[in-house]
Amino acid sequence: MTTPDAHPLDDLIQALRRLPGVGVKSAQRMAFHLLQRDREGAATLARALDTAVQSVQHCTQCHTFTVGRLCAICQDEGRDAARLCVVETPADLAAMERTGAYQGRYYVLMGRLSPLDGVGPRDIGLGDLLARASQGVVQEVILATSFTAEGEATAHAISEALKSRGVHVTRLARGVPIGSELEYVDLGTIAHALSDRR
Amino acid sequence: MTTPDAHPLDDLIQALRRLPGVGVKSAQRMAFHLLQRDREGAATLARALDTAVQSVQHCTQCHTFTVGRLCAICQDEGRDAARLCVVETPADLAAMERTGAYQGRYYVLMGRLSPLDGVGPRDIGLGDLLARASQGVVQEVILATSFTAEGEATAHAISEALKSRGVHVTRLARGVPIGSELEYVDLGTIAHALSDRR
Ligand SMILES: [Zn+2]
Ligand SMILES: [Zn+2]
Numbered sequence: 001m002t003t004p005d006a007h008p009l010d011d012l013i014q015a016l017r018r019l020p021g022v023g024v025k026s027a028q029r030m031a032f033h034l035l036q037r038d039r040e041g042a043a044t045l046a047r048a049l050d051t052a053v054q055s056v057q058h059c060t061q062c063h064t065f066t067v068g069r070l071c072a073i074c075q076d077e078g079r080d081a082a083r084l085c086v087v088e089t090p091a092d093l094a095a096m097e098r099t100g101a102y103q104g105r106y107y108v109l110m111g112r113l114s115p116l117d118g119v120g121p122r123d124i125g126l127g128d129l130l131a132r133a134s135q136g137v138v139q140e141v142i143l144a145t146s147f148t149a150e151g152e153a154t155a156h157a158i159s160e161a162l163k164s165r166g167v168h169v170t171r172l173a174r175g176v177p178i179g180s181e182l183e184y185v186d187l188g189t190i191a192h193a194l195s196d197r198r
Numbered sequence: 199m200t201t202p203d204a205h206p207l208d209d210l211i212q213a214l215r216r217l218p219g220v221g222v223k224s225a226q227r228m229a230f231h232l233l234q235r236d237r238e239g240a241a242t243l244a245r246a247l248d249t250a251v252q253s254v255q256h257c258t259q260c261h262t263f264t265v266g267r268l269c270a271i272c273q274d275e276g277r278d279a280a281r282l283c284v285v286e287t288p289a290d291l292a293a294m295e296r297t298g299a300y301q302g303r304y305y306v307l308m309g310r311l312s313p314l315d316g317v318g319p320r321d322i323g324l325g326d327l328l329a330r331a332s333q334g335v336v337q338e339v340i341l342a343t344s345f346t347a348e349g350e351a352t353a354h355a356i357s358e359a360l361k362s363r364g365v366h367v368t369r370l371a372r373g374v375p376i377g378s379e380l381e382y383v384d385l386g387t388i389a390h391a392l393s394d395r396r
Pocket of ligand 1: 061
């Protein structure tokens with residue numbers, strides 16, 4: 001895209017390609033757009049990236065993204081500690097919250113089991129989850145992983161491990177369309193699947 | 199995607215949405231990917247954006263992106279100053295260069311006429327182009343704008359303005375598939391269209 005003396009532009013294109021789903025043509029278009037029409041947007045994005053990298057960490061209790069040691073939900077003593085909902089990502093947690101149908105607590109796997117991608121039990125924090133669910137406070141673990149092959153396999157693995165420790169485990173009802181990612185499902189369906197959990 | 203206390207993550211998602219073609223779901227996925235799996239990539243992108251915003255400017259002669267006052271092509275006295283090729287973007291210039299079939303100079307519009315988007319003659323630097331082409335050095339202006347409706351309209355407007363000033367104008371031959379963007383065309387087709395220019 002650039003003349004030989006314009007290395008900063010090539011560097012920007014290469015850096016943009018590290019974003020998921022962005023190939024070389026998309027990266028060129030993004031770089032062109034930012035430099036030609038939205039330099040303020042480029043500066044804003046640079047600042048947002050720096051700030052997020054420096055300040056966003058994992059909640060020590062539920063593992064979701066947060067800026068402090070504990071996220072707002074884990075700090076909220078009004079939430080029902082007897083119920084623990086297991087989701088894959090912070091986006092899934094947000095979708096669950098938007099239903100307004102759940103007052104319990106969360107555990108965010110930050111992924112799902114995917115042997116082909118090298119994502120194993122340790123990567124989703126399975127040990128921490130089992131420890132937390134086995135301490136006697138949690139009465140029910142609600143598995144709200146995606147209804148995809150990997151999400152189902154993850155739910156199955158967690159379910160087996162928890163049941164062997166005598167923990168009561170439920171799964172969102174199959175009202176959630178098979179093959180879909182939770183964050184894309186309409187709120188009414190999620191709410192219904194929650195009340196129908198088995 | 200975030201709990202209420204995690205503003206830096208929301209800021210990052212909003213900033214990512216300023217990239218062309220990135221909606222809220224894509225931005226969430228990008229933010230999750232960067233923070234969960236590639237924080238080094240996020241820091242690299244932040245630096246690349248800052249550096250590009252600070253150092254990349256327009257060549258004073260051809261208007262392409264460059265880090266100095268003049269780009270490498272405009273500085274190269276071995277290039278044929280009698281021929282001036284008009285392209286829409288730096289990516290189109292790079293595609294033309296990769297054919298190896300052109301030894302003249304360039305003028306980069308940094309866009310194309312698009313009345314619906316508010317892009318007029320001034321935005322593509324038409325005045326500068328007419329001045330440069332009318333000084334007596336340029337013998338031929340080769341229009342290499344895209345073969346889309348807007349690219350054709352842009353070529354037509356430039357052609358009319360140049361012809362009224364007595365400048366010889368040619369257009370890349372129609373070997374370039376209709377409806378396509380120049381930067382996506384294979385190099386052989388571009389080279390052929392260049393030799394067949396009319
Ligand atoms: Zn938490
Ligand atoms: Zn130049």
